[in-house]
Amino acid sequence: MSFTLAIIGRPNVGKSTLFNRLVGQKLALVDDAPGVTRDRREGEGRLGDLSFTLIDTAGLDEGPKGSLTARMQEQTETAIELADALLFVIDARAGLTPNDRAFADFARRANKPVVLVANKSEGKHGEIGAMESYALGLGDPVQISAEHGEGMGELYDALRPLLPEPVEEEDDDQPFDDSDEAIATRPIRVAIVGRPNAGKSTFINRLLGEERLLTSPEAGTTRDSIAVEVEWKGRDFRVFDTAGLRRRSRIEEKLEKLSVADALRAVRFAEVVVLMMDAQHRFEEQDLRIADLVEREGRALVIAVNKWDLIERQGGQIAQLRADADHWLPQIKGVPIVATSGMLGEGVDRLMQAIQDAYKVWNRRVPTAALNRWFEQAISQNPPPAVSGRRLKLNYVTQAKARPPSFVVFCSRADAVPESYLRYLVNSLRGAFELPGTPVRITLREKANPFAHKRKRKS
Ligand SMILES: Nc1nc2c(ncn2[C@@H]2O[C@H](COP(=O)(O)OP(=O)(O)OP(=O)(O)O)[C@@H](O)[C@H]2O)c(=O)[nH]1
Ligand SMILES: Nc1nc2c(ncn2[C@@H]2O[C@H](COP(=O)(O)OP(=O)(O)OP(=O)(O)O)[C@@H](O)[C@H]2O)c(=O)[nH]1
Incomplete structure (x- = not known):
């Protein structure tokens, strides 16, 4: 059994x-x-x-x-x-x-x-x-x-x-083992997603150093997502290649629908998602939608601007990419962005490094003392607004979990705290603890500290 x-x-x-x-x-x-x-x-x-x-x-x-x-x-x-x-x-x-x-x-x-x-x-x-x-x-x-x-x-x-899984070796780590060591050695699950023809399969072939996946100039060659194990500079990755996410059209075939669902599934199983864009058609609507999906799913995001070899080199282009990314994706400010050419093998090292860095950020736990210091400072610098004559009181903050970093702020009236103030807190937190490009969640909670009764009992 x-x-x-x-x-x-x-x-x-x-x-x-x-x-x-x-x-x-x-x-x-x-x-x-x-x-x-x-x-x-x-x-x-x-x-x-x-x-x-x-x-x-x-x-x-x-x-x-x-x-x-x-x-x-x-x-x-x-x-x-x-x-x-x-x-x-x-x-x-x-x-x-x-x-x-x-x-x-x-x-x-x-x-x-x-x-x-x-x-x-x-x-x-x-x-x-x-x-x-x-x-x-x-x-x-x-x-x-x-x-x-x-x-x-x-x-x-x-x-x-x-679960026993004979092919895997990393399986003796504990569930929720978020120790630095576990984070540093576990294979990182990566999904490479992007519109058809962005060059996903070519890139993975480059990683593998062999022609294992099918690449062709026709859009939509890869029908299913395939997982491959890759070791890169001593670090293990499990990479999912997905069929291109494409614009849904009314005449879409069933097969295509399945492929899109498959890509979505790959995003869910991934820890880090690489959104691969074609340098000649970057930040298109569908790309933004994928980025948004990744954010909503709470995954770490890295953007690869591929086919960089086709771009005529001029100064300031990387800075322009950075500015474009922050303009189009304000919800994931500072998202890592790497120019690549899967065909020529350029930028591969930098992308693999960016994936590891993003993974670390996504796993980060902020020490409580530092978190409290930040909280006091953030509130005194920009106090929460008064609503119907009464100042909102934010009491304290705690990190509920990592992957992605999620925090709970305890306060007097959760419903009254404006979205804009939450955004301020998220951005301030991002800056203070170097959490670029990873979804950061802050939830408001009115009830008393759930651990309070525990503490009382002890004393
Ligand atoms: N110039 C240039 N062409 C590239 C690069 N990477 C891929 N291509 C070409 O772009 C086309 C599509 O590449 P694929 O790797 O099949 O793209 P894909 O994203 O896997 O495509 P789907 O299977 O449709 O999702 C092929 O003709 C590749 O040769 C690159 O870095 N530079
Ligand atoms: N909002 C929300 N409702 C859910 C979710 N999962 C289940 N429900 C609802 O919760 C109710 C109970 O779901 P069931 O799956 O029948 O629960 P159960 O634990 O099997 O219940 P018993 O058969 O009575 O033992 C149903 O009305 C579901 O639609 C969820 O993720 N979110």
């Missing part, structure tokens, strides 16, 4: 939705046929290149006043027994309930690896439950939206080290 994962958690947190996403709709449809009531569903799940047997424990009602029925406990225990590792799901919007804590106890007692999943994390509301869930003592929550397919890359990151 293959590696088995059990999805556990109280009713309604989204276990079935996650199951369906990982297993695929077909099986779920079969099992959801009317009259088929089952305590447990099993299916073959896939996430990127990982495959596993998945057990879902959904479909039971909570007992009176939210209590757990004996049947629910029983089926959860059975599932846990069958599993090699657990996906413990909570509802990030609802926050923790006593039943979540009961399930967390089951999970802990199992003595099996547990991945804490904070579902329904799309939008801003998710941060709250995710922060609260730290208190369960099950490690960092993986924030996902099973319904919208968000956070699947993070889930992949969390699962990959748990």
